[in-house]
Amino acid sequence: MQLLAEEQSLKRYNTFGIDVKARWLASFGSSDELGELVDWAAGRRLLVLGGGSNVLFTEDIDGLVLRNAVKGIELLHEDEEYVYVRAGAGESWDGFVQYCIARDWAGVENLSLIPGNVGAAPMQNIGAYGVEIRDVFWELEAWSLAERKVYTFTPGDCEFGYRESVFKGRLKGQFVILNVVLRLSKDPVFHTSYGAIREELGDREPSIRAISEAVIRIRRSKLPDPAEIGNAGSFFKNPTVPGEVFARLKERFPEMVGYPGLNGEVKVAAGWLIEKCGWKGFRRGDAGVHARQALVLVNYGQAKGKDIYALSEEILHSVQDLFGIVLEREVNIIN
Missing domain, CATH: 3.30.465.10 (Uridine Diphospho-n-acetylenolpyruvylglucosamine Reductase; domain 3)
Structure with missing residues (x-):
């Protein structure tokens, strides 16, 4: 077992490009290596990280971050x-x-x-x-x-x-x-x-x-390349609402986008809801909403995870205020 350097930046290990630090960082390629590292970390915080494409770090990790490197x-x-x-x-x-x-x-x-x-x-x-x-x-x-x-x-x-x-x-x-x-x-x-x-x-x-x-x-054509601009793809899930709720909303917003689901429910396009609330292309500092896809929150360079999280909170509240729909984050918040 070999631990990587202490106080290791995780910027290259998450697609948002958030520059937080791990107290310790290691990788494992088998269950045996994983077991050794877990034993070493006994009593410490442990976080297993995959490709880092669906996480938002909001602060440093005071513990051991393990990168899954099981191949084949x-x-x-x-x-x-x-x-x-x-x-x-x-x-x-x-x-x-x-x-x-x-x-x-x-x-x-x-x-x-x-x-x-x-x-x-x-x-x-x-x-x-x-x-x-x-x-x-x-x-x-x-x-x-x-x-x-x-x-x-x-x-x-x-x-x-x-x-x-x-x-x-x-x-x-x-x-x-x-x-x-x-x-x-x-x-x-x-x-x-x-x-x-x-x-x-x-x-x-x-x-x-x-x-x-x-x-x-x-x-x-729709989604930014994480190698060029930090993001984790779709930040929110498409919400599902009862058919009668969608029908009432459709009367108010005829252009509203929805897809039939199970049990008479309708899946609503979260990106459309967010865009209708005026967020598409919004930017505050280096935290923003992508100009081509409102479902994607982005880091233009030096945004902190807390900046992006705060922006997501504002978006959640605005969608709920206008449509009465509570969005759910698809990205895992790590704090």
Whole structure:
């Protein structure tokens, strides 16, 4: 076991580019290494960090920050319809997606260019353009911090919801995801009706690669590159409201955007709500709302996490005041 330098900046390890410090910083590539580090950290604060693409640090971490570096992609087995692929939690998610596309394994092409690592995919139940990770999820292995042993989680065990799982709910902070197994299709079913995918495809025949490339173009046109401007993608979840509530709001705001959901509920576009409140393109110091996508909060360079958090609070209150809808943050606040 080798700890990295003390008082280590985490700026390069979170896509917001927030310059906070960790008292200690280390990485692990296996459950054995993880166990050693957890034993060393006994009595100290412990934070496990993946790709840093869905977190907002608001202050220094007085404890040990562990970076998940479990690597490897392996085809476990296959049948006539599916391949079962295991990926280490520390693998780049988009790198894994492109690995699958290159082998004509279908199911994750709509999730192209989502930042972060594989381990965050089931934790957040990531989703985009009509597809969620639970659609292709088979199982995962996670290490219990309390029992120092590995458990296998099936889809039912994970309790997937909209950008939710058991790892963000009742088991939050109790397990560290080591690897994920996905069941991908040899005979693809293309999802092109959501967003602008069909329009972006134009005359191209749908294929795994064509859809991936269309998604990448759409995302790049709407979302800022974290390498150029600090952000964590969508900062807020799209809220769901009862159908009758949406109908009343639609009378007041005819242009309001919503998508039918389960049990008569309607999912409302949070970005539209925020834009309607006048926040799109807003900037205060180096904290702001992106000019092309109001759902994305950004760090223009030297913003502190507390600045971005305060801005998100103002946005929450303004949306609630105008629409009576309470937004929920998708990004994890670390303080």
